[in-house]
Amino acid sequence: MGSKRASDTRLACRRCDQCGIRTGVKSDDDDVCVLQCSLCGKEYPFYKSQREDRQLRAMEEKSDMPSACNTYDTIIVGGGPGGLSAGIYALRAAMKTILIEKGAPGGQMAINKGIENYPGFIDINGFELSERFLKHAKSYGLEILQEEAIAIEPGIEFHSVRLANGKTLKAYSIILSPGGISRTLGVPGEIENLGRGVSYCATCDGFFFTGKPVAVVGGGDTALEEALYLSKIASEVHLIHRRKEFRAGRIVQQRINMEPKIKVISNAVVTNIISDGNGVSSIVVKNGEGAESELHVEGIFIFVGFAPNRKLVPAGAKMSEGGFVLTDERCESSIPGIFVIGDLRQKYANQIVVAASDGCISALAAARCVEMRKAGFTNCKLAA
Numbered sequence: 001m002g003s004k005r006a007s008d009t010r011l012a013c014r015r016c017d018q019c020g021i022r023t024g025v026k027s028d029d030d031d032v033c034v035l036q037c038s039l040c041g042k043e044y045p046f047y048k049s050q051r052e053d054r055q056l057r058a059m060e061e062k063s064d065m066p067s068a069c070n071t072y073d074t075i076i077v078g079g080g081p082g083g084l085s086a087g088i089y090a091l092r093a094a095m096k097t098i099l100i101e102k103g104a105p106g107g108q109m110a111i112n113k114g115i116e117n118y119p120g121f122i123d124i125n126g127f128e129l130s131e132r133f134l135k136h137a138k139s140y141g142l143e144i145l146q147e148e149a150i151a152i153e154p155g156i157e158f159h160s161v162r163l164a165n166g167k168t169l170k171a172y173s174i175i176l177s178p179g180g181i182s183r184t185l186g187v188p189g190e191i192e193n194l195g196r197g198v199s200y201c202a203t204c205d206g207f208f209f210t211g212k213p214v215a216v217v218g219g220g221d222t223a224l225e226e227a228l229y230l231s232k233i234a235s236e237v238h239l240i241h242r243r244k245e246f247r248a249g250r251i252v253q254q255r256i257n258m259e260p261k262i263k264v265i266s267n268a269v270v271t272n273i274i275s276d277g278n279g280v281s282s283i284v285v286k287n288g289e290g291a292e293s294e295l296h297v298e299g300i301f302i303f304v305g306f307a308p309n310r311k312l313v314p315a316g317a318k319m320s321e322g323g324f325v326l327t328d329e330r331c332e333s334s335i336p337g338i339f340v341i342g343d344l345r346q347k348y349a350n351q352i353v354v355a356a357s358d359g360c361i362s363a364l365a366a367a368r369c370v371e372m373r374k375a376g377f378t379n380c381k382l383a384a
């Protein structure tokens, strides 16, 4: 009689139904049967009285107790190239993994019109490359949850990710890959001409301006380095900076002064970006005295800072002066078991290939970390 009830499909665990994990019935008696998650192998009771089951589960959810279906080896937050690469490597390392992404997978990469520097692809649309990353990750069965992560709380045994829907997921390790966005000037014509002459990435788009005049805006290391890069491609580079002194380091300033193709316009701001209908044709520059003049350029590269998405960085994680998370060579932050990858991590270059590399490194390191934490070591940095 008992075994008949146990195999009744209505006994399937609601939590596992929700997260797609099938359960098997391990034992059965009059009040409670023990279900075993076929994926993680964990056992938990199922109360046969509908009312009691509802009440007990509500209590469990309120107390945020770890359970088979809300607990993972690793939770990846962010579905850009770093997060999706981490997903591929995490599943290849047989970790129980979930990726949380509130928008479309691919992140910034998906809105990039032409990517010419991702090895193996001479020219690929960013959306298509994102789809390829996604398909690859899904081929290993990566579980993707379209939801917003609102907080990450480090813990002794498990770290927690709080979701906008009120639920909490737990994991032995977290791979944080939320990306960031380039700061904008906020002038007329900027958004309208994005991808049609306005760019925030010289490495990505510089090639389209071969032999053409361009402007670079900004006075930091990025602006000056990118101006030097563009001087090898464009016919001339107007470097426009709002102050007389550059913020960038001395050596790069010296190189700028030695490059004849770069013309510095200091103490000036861009007030308008003008299009001829096909793309950028000129910009309006206002000098320190307030006089405006039109400058013929076909591209404008804006480097006025980058804003990494820091809101999920847990308190206590060490940061650089510029506001990026400091990690070790395994992409692990100063909080054991919390890995930070992609544009939020302090590093030399923000590129798709670098984010993908971060994803690989962090997942391999997280796999080792999870083993350590399961064995009772809270500090998986010992595994380095």
Ligand code: NAP
Binding pocket: 184, 185, 217, 218, 219, 220, 221, 222, 223, 225, 241, 242, 243, 246, 247, 269, 303, 304, 305, 306, 322
């Ligand atoms: P950054 O150092 O913050 O420089 C941003 C530049 O944009 C500043 O010159 C700033 O002017 C200007 N700016 C900001 N808002 C503006 C606006 N609305 N209109 C016009 N100009 C505006 O940013 P970054 O160059 O991207 O560098 C970020 C960090 O990465 C820095 O710590 C940098 O040293 C580091 N980095 C290092 C390297 C390297 O070591 N090779 C390479 C790249 C970046 P003000 O100067 O007047 O504030």
